[in-house]
Amino acid sequence: MTMTPHGRTVIDRIWDAHVVTELGGERTLLHIDRILLHERTGPALLAGLAAAGREPAHPELVFGMMDHTVDTRPTRSEDPRAPSGSVFIDSFRQRTAAAGIRVFDLGDPRQGIVHVVSPEQGIVLPGSTVVCPDSHTCTLGGIGALAWGIGSTEGEHAVATQTLVRPWPRRMQVRFDGRLSAGVSAKDLVLALIARFGVNGGQGCAIEFAGEAVRALPVEARLTLCNMAVEFGAWTGLVAPDDTTIEWIAGRPFAPGGALWDRAVAHWRSLVSDPDADWCETLSLDAGALAPQVTWGTNPGQTVAIDQPVPDPAAAPDGQRRAAMERALAYMDLRPGAPLAGTPIEAAFIGSCTNSRLPDLREAAAVLRGRRVAEGVRAIVVPGSTAVRAAAEAEGLDRVFTEAGFEWRKSGCSLCFFSGADDFGGARRVISTTNRNFEGRQGPGVRTHLASPATVAASAVAGRIADVRHTPRS
């Protein structure tokens, strides 16, 4: 399938190492190296499997996490923050125990958001295939894995057979050339990409993110970049592993050690795209020209640079898109042509699988140190894992946040979405480091502006959407 006169892409190389058999047409039976589950979608998956009388083929390759509905308030209780009570958590415990699947439960120092914990613990490795019934599984492309979100039924398939059937994907390379300016991060890169090419610009492709700006990113920022590949309409995204990746993985609890480490590294170093690789499509953006980005609308493509005005629907290419922009402006209560910077906010949220790792917290803390959140702004920070929380506390970041007026929470998905219990206490306009600004995503009527951790911190201090480049770090 990849026998072309051209060079090969990193995606070809990972794919080919996982082909069990070709099924005809464009479909391949692929081996799946890691299956990740969480308590929100895991129970239905494991119930379906049990009802059909099936068992996990390789429970040792399956890992369960508690993240979606767990109580993240500082006083964490066993009661989940969902109106349906503890049914998801209890069911997940029972069904994973019956299936022989290990779980990082509440109280475990490894507990946290699945897409933060699985790389942090060395569970997900470069060149591996990874699935999880969660759309942000593409995050794990940040360490060079081919990882994608699936539904519960496909999850049953993966757990029962350790394989999935996939069509050979279109391959796209997205290059970010140049160097990021101060105050501009991986979150701004990916928001700018989606704004430029649209929420379906990725067209179901497998994307390699490449270029000078990507090579310069630490692993955590690469995870942020790949996290939002799904918001770009891609099947998945990845960054080919390099020295940065390999150094980052060394010594992590589930990563290989000893002689196996050397063999693994030799394999990982082969996972690159040839210069003449055969891409179906290539896109590029000048990373050096980018300013911090903030969403103005109700999908991640409705984004502008912080110094740009709210766009005018009159400029839309057709009636349907104009109507969509008008609906978004009405929901967001914004006027076309008005500056987005300066819009008053009532809440600020730092967390989620997009932006909750240690460097994210450091970037926000650098802005907050010695400052206070503006009067009337509810500010919440949720470390992505219990390990991130401990590491942040070890360097005193928790005090920077709490002294600034942020609530310092326990790890979980928290207010990335409104599951019916936890909310922003009546705040309507929220600036958030999460990944989805959909209508009602963070609560009925809640207006979400997506931005980087530094921009969220600067905005929390200003009480309005703010340009972090004008908020010097102290």
Added chain:
Amino acid sequence: MEPLTRIEGIAAPLMRPDIDTDIIIPSREITSPERTGFGEKLFAPWRYLDATRRENPDFVLNRTPFRHARILIAGDNFGCGSSREMAVWALHQFGIRCIVAPSFGAIFRTNCIRNALLPVELPEADVQALAAAAEAAPLHLVVDLERCEITGLAHRRLRFEMDAGERDCLIAGLDAIDLTWRHRAAIEAFQARDRQARPWIWEPR
């Protein structure tokens, strides 16, 4: 899975682009880990005016004849966002068996195939024509999966494309896991080779 060969019924137009699975079924509506009980929760934020579930008379699926729709005509990138399969279960349990759109969210589309809900991709102009006809007068469509065509729009026969493997699975109502186990020998052979080639994958400490 129930075999799917031919879908007949009323088509409902919902032509917003980028309809995400959070709107199809919001997280707060997912109160059970079962696969049932989602039909009444479909599009809850648009379909109901308040917590007492008072119907919004303007929402298309609350209007006659669309409350009995079998086919949904939708805007580009339908089902983007969260992988929650409850979005497909909600549509299916409401009665929808086919969605016609210019494109679909990738995970949502796969979830449809696994639940006998047919995702049909047509060029935007054809989708617009279907939506306009459905809005103007009750539009009764026939979707024939064996012939890969939609009839019912005056003087038009709309052909669509579908992967042959996916189509065969839907028509026969085959269980994908059973189909995969026909390749058990190939899976075992792959794993035996892979344990030699990439032993670190097989020994998570």
